[in-house]
Amino acid sequence: MSAVGKSTNIFWQECSVGKLDRQKLLKQKGCVVWITGLSGSGKSTLACTLDQELYSRSKLAYVLDGDNLRHGLNKDLGFSTEDRTENIRRVGEVAKLFADAGLICIASLISPYRKDRDSCRGILPESSFIEVFMNMPLELCEARDPKGLYKLARAGKIKGFTGIDDPYEPPLNCEIEIKQENGVCPSPNAMAGQVVGYLEDKGFLHE
Numbered sequence: 001m002s003a004v005g006k007s008t009n010i011f012w013q014e015c016s017v018g019k020l021d022r023q024k025l026l027k028q029k030g031c032v033v034w035i036t037g038l039s040g041s042g043k044s045t046l047a048c049t050l051d052q053e054l055y056s057r058s059k060l061a062y063v064l065d066g067d068n069l070r071h072g073l074n075k076d077l078g079f080s081t082e083d084r085t086e087n088i089r090r091v092g093e094v095a096k097l098f099a100d101a102g103l104i105c106i107a108s109l110i111s112p113y114r115k116d117r118d119s120c121r122g123i124l125p126e127s128s129f130i131e132v133f134m135n136m137p138l139e140l141c142e143a144r145d146p147k148g149l150y151k152l153a154r155a156g157k158i159k160g161f162t163g164i165d166d167p168y169e170p171p172l173n174c175e176i177e178i179k180q181e182n183g184v185c186p187s188p189n190a191m192a193g194q195v196v197g198y199l200e201d202k203g204f205l206h207e
């Protein structure tokens with residue numbers, strides 16, 4: 001019996017089917033691929049391309065996309081520092097459950113603050129949090145501006161926009177960095193290939 005946060009008199013319930021059993025069934029190892037970067041850096045593109053590539057290899061993945069989760073689970077949250085922290089905390093907890101279920105959980109969120117990403121890393125089993133940094137220049141993201149949000153932010157119509165008037169703290173020790181080569185962004189398939197290569201090397205694509 002213990003107390004956790006505001007909950008008192010709570011118990012941990014164990015079931016007979018464990019993570020190892022599920023991984024055996026799925027022929028893969030559960031993990032979290034956490035994609036961080038500026039708006040427009042290609043997070044969702046990588047998440048969906050990676051999801052498709054894993055599916056084509058009969059590997060079960062699931063995408064947790066920041067924008068999408070803000071339509072449901074996180075619709076009570078805005079973009080203040082506190083709300084972004086709570087957003088990342090919740091998604092980290094959900095991602096942990098998916099990884100425990102044996103899935104390759106692909107989380108794609110700006111997740112601008114280093115300490116929040118590090119907290120997510122801290123709740124996952126050793127080596128199973130794979131941080132992918134979309135290291136794209138702000139100028140490229142702003143030039144892409146697929147939703148017109150940078151334009152609104154520059155015009156002062158959106159306050160606290162990441163990269164404009166709200167900070168983005170790049171990872172110091174990420175597992176994978178996606179960046180331009182000679183000023184050219186790798187294709188979506190090449191970006192996904194980089195992540196698949198890592199998952200393959202580290203043994204996540206086998207039980």
Ligand SMILES: Nc1ncnc2c1ncn2[C@@H]1O[C@H](COP(=O)(O)OS(=O)(=O)O)[C@@H](OP(=O)(O)O)[C@H]1O
Binds near residue numbers: 083149159
């Ligand atoms: N102020 C501000 N700053 C940054 N982004 C904003 C903002 N307001 C709305 N949006 C839109 O919300 C998407 C980011 O949501 P996230 O949950 O990933 O953000 S965060 O991790 O909590 O910072 C982000 O999606 P992406 O462009 O896919 O990154 C935007 O579409």
Ligand SMILES: Nc1ncnc2c1ncn2[C@@H]1O[C@H](COP(=O)(O)OP(=O)(O)O)[C@@H](O)[C@H]1O
Binds near residue numbers: 185
């Ligand atoms: N590797 C890439 N090469 C060329 N264009 C890309 C690439 N990745 C993303 N894009 C384009 O950039 C824009 C932003 O990508 P998106 O995945 O929505 O970014 P984010 O989820 O980080 O906001 C989209 O128009 C997308 O088609």
